[in-house]
Amino acid sequence: MTLNRRQAFALAGAAAVAGTGQAQAQGPAVFAHGVASGDPLTDRVILWTRVAGDRALTWQIAEDAAFAKVAKQGVATSDAARDGCVKIDVPGLKPGRDYWYRFECGGTISPTGRSRTLPKGKTDEAVLAVATCALYPGGYYTAYRAIADLARVDAVVHLGDYIYEYGDDGFGGEIGTKLGRVVQPTHECLTLADYRVRHAQAKSDPDLQAAHARAPFIVVWDDHEVCNDTWHGGGENHQPETEGAFADRKAAALRAYYEWMPIREPSSGDLVTGIERSFRFGDLAELIMVETRLGARDIPPDYGTDLMVAGKPDRAAFVAKWNDPARQMLGPRQEAWLGRQLKDSVKAGVTWQLLGNQVVMAHVKMPDLQAAMTPAAWKAMLDRLPKDIAPQVAQATPIARLKLPYNLDAWDGYPAARQRVYDLFKASKARPIVLAGDSHAHWANDLLDGVTGERVGAEFGATGITSPGFTDVLGADVPVNQSFVEQNDGVVYTDHGAKGFVVLTLTHSQARAEMMGVSTILKPEAEAAVLKTFTVAPGEKGGVGPVTLA
Numbered sequence: 001m002t003l004n005r006r007q008a009f010a011l012a013g014a015a016a017v018a019g020t021g022q023a024q025a026q027g028p029a030v031f032a033h034g035v036a037s038g039d040p041l042t043d044r045v046i047l048w049t050r051v052a053g054d055r056a057l058t059w060q061i062a063e064d065a066a067f068a069k070v071a072k073q074g075v076a077t078s079d080a081a082r083d084g085c086v087k088i089d090v091p092g093l094k095p096g097r098d099y100w101y102r103f104e105c106g107g108t109i110s111p112t113g114r115s116r117t118l119p120k121g122k123t124d125e126a127v128l129a130v131a132t133c134a135l136y137p138g139g140y141y142t143a144y145r146a147i148a149d150l151a152r153v154d155a156v157v158h159l160g161d162y163i164y165e166y167g168d169d170g171f172g173g174e175i176g177t178k179l180g181r182v183v184q185p186t187h188e189c190l191t192l193a194d195y196r197v198r199h200a201q202a203k204s205d206p207d208l209q210a211a212h213a214r215a216p217f218i219v220v221w222d223d224h225e226v227c228n229d230t231w232h233g234g235g236e237n238h239q240p241e242t243e244g245a246f247a248d249r250k251a252a253a254l255r256a257y258y259e260w261m262p263i264r265e266p267s268s269g270d271l272v273t274g275i276e277r278s279f280r281f282g283d284l285a286e287l288i289m290v291e292t293r294l295g296a297r298d299i300p301p302d303y304g305t306d307l308m309v310a311g312k313p314d315r316a317a318f319v320a321k322w323n324d325p326a327r328q329m330l331g332p333r334q335e336a337w338l339g340r341q342l343k344d345s346v347k348a349g350v351t352w353q354l355l356g357n358q359v360v361m362a363h364v365k366m367p368d369l370q371a372a373m374t375p376a377a378w379k380a381m382l383d384r385l386p387k388d389i390a391p392q393v394a395q396a397t398p399i400a401r402l403k404l405p406y407n408l409d410a411w412d413g414y415p416a417a418r419q420r421v422y423d424l425f426k427a428s429k430a431r432p433i434v435l436a437g438d439s440h441a442h443w444a445n446d447l448l449d450g451v452t453g454e455r456v457g458a459e460f461g462a463t464g465i466t467s468p469g470f471t472d473v474l475g476a477d478v479p480v481n482q483s484f485v486e487q488n489d490g491v492v493y494t495d496h497g498a499k500g501f502v503v504l505t506l507t508h509s510q511a512r513a514e515m516m517g518v519s520t521i522l523k524p525e526a527e528a529a530v531l532k533t534f535t536v537a538p539g540e541k542g543g544v545g546p547v548t549l550a
Helices: 005-018 142-148 173-179 192-203 206-214 246-260 303-307 315-322 332-347 375-384 390-401 415-428 470-474 480-486
Strands: 035-038 045-050 056-062 070-077 085-090 098-105 113-116 126-131 155-158 217-219 277-281 285-289 352-356 432-436 442-448 455-461 491-495 500-506 511-518 528-536
Touching: 035 098, 035 113, 035 206, 035 217, 045 056, 045 098, 045 113, 056 085, 070 085, 113 206, 126 142, 142 206, 142 500, 142 511, 142 528, 192 206, 192 246, 277 332, 285 332, 303 315, 332 352, 332 415, 375 390, 415 455, 432 442, 432 500, 442 511, 442 528, 455 500, 470 480, 480 491, 491 511, 491 528
Parallel strands: 126 155, 155 217, 285 352, 352 432, 432 455
Antiparallel strands: 035 045, 045 085, 056 070, 056 098, 098 113, 126 500, 277 285, 442 455, 442 491, 500 511, 511 528
16 A cells, blocks of 8 residues: 555554664664754754664764764664664754754664754844643644744744653543544553653654754753653552552652653753753853742642631632742742853843743733623533533632632742842842743733833743643633733733744844744644744843833
């Protein structure tokens, strides 16, 4: 029979997933998971690929796509103990320029990847793609293909949920069955072997491979790289009585993450703190990647257990616990590190300080959807919702009327810790732009000080590559987006139905965020378009201007 492009990739991907963790040293090498680069600096970049088993490889990185001018080359060995993953930290490169790279093993040449080093000194412009939340069974990775097709992208900032841990009966499983995108392994990921197979499945996707081959990735995990709603000692989707110690699961998940991602290995050997790092784009921008999940985050408050007392809400008791300054998000050590990074960046004359962060930072109260809808429309919505969802939606109304946050798993669950970050912004005279993932929605927010109400920064949140948003669940006719904007002073824009990413273009006079959307994730091909564009200007003596619709 004749195979089209998608069928051929699907068969290759199935073989790639099936072969993960097996030492297949015989026969031709197969670069079934593509190539990738990441963690660029002014003089070096990480190159990544995978060949099953223990195999000898050669690699090249060149100043041209034809490899006529090879800059560096060398040899490496794939290691079955690292699941066949290979990483090269290539030194001695020139700043601010494109490079092309490839691997060869046993007579087989890998696909060619394109990378780029960070600029040095005077830098007029930088273009970043911001991505997050790629639920494999939730749909096709058409947004990754759109990133690969961008005319310019200097780096892709991935803010986490690169994989999800659920089994085939979990989040997105029904759609995955219909689309032929059933997760492997079919059970929930718990062990090192499980997480390796899940990473392998993600990287078997041709659209994700294309995005990796287009530009270097700068990554950080969110919760689902381990399990849902993680904190330093556990997670909502971890049951120690049946799934073992959380520390063992976390260690397995992070080992697989460092094997399979194009990220520099931490010199300290500490996999959690090793994710905290900074990237300077000349005198234009400092990208500071922070860790908000596994190092210091305390367990978030919960409305069911912390608000309700004897069946009635006790707002005062909840607020006292919620505002407790002892509750941590970054923790004292990372807060101090962030403060030093901000001060050093401002002192060096860098225009923008970007925070690569997992969750939404702005104050966002629960929207009162019932008040925004007619009684008939409200009842119709509840009637069509699944029976396990409808009561949760109805219970959100009293929380909204108490003016409480809609997402306690975001920075809104840690107001004192957020205020300390805002104080760092102000003390350093930074011009901060927070980049956020996790929420499955686009956001353009003014960050408002919780004490004074003054603007301390801007925030651009990226919607999911495939993960469902509010309007996917409630229906496109429900005024979700309008209610968030109208009922929250800092929220300038949000879209809880779009699938896509953000293109952030930086100059010394402006940051421009294009909210990108793809036409579908339910078919292999899609069109990408700009949904909205927002700009923000740097303040002369720190701070930023308002987020403005372009």
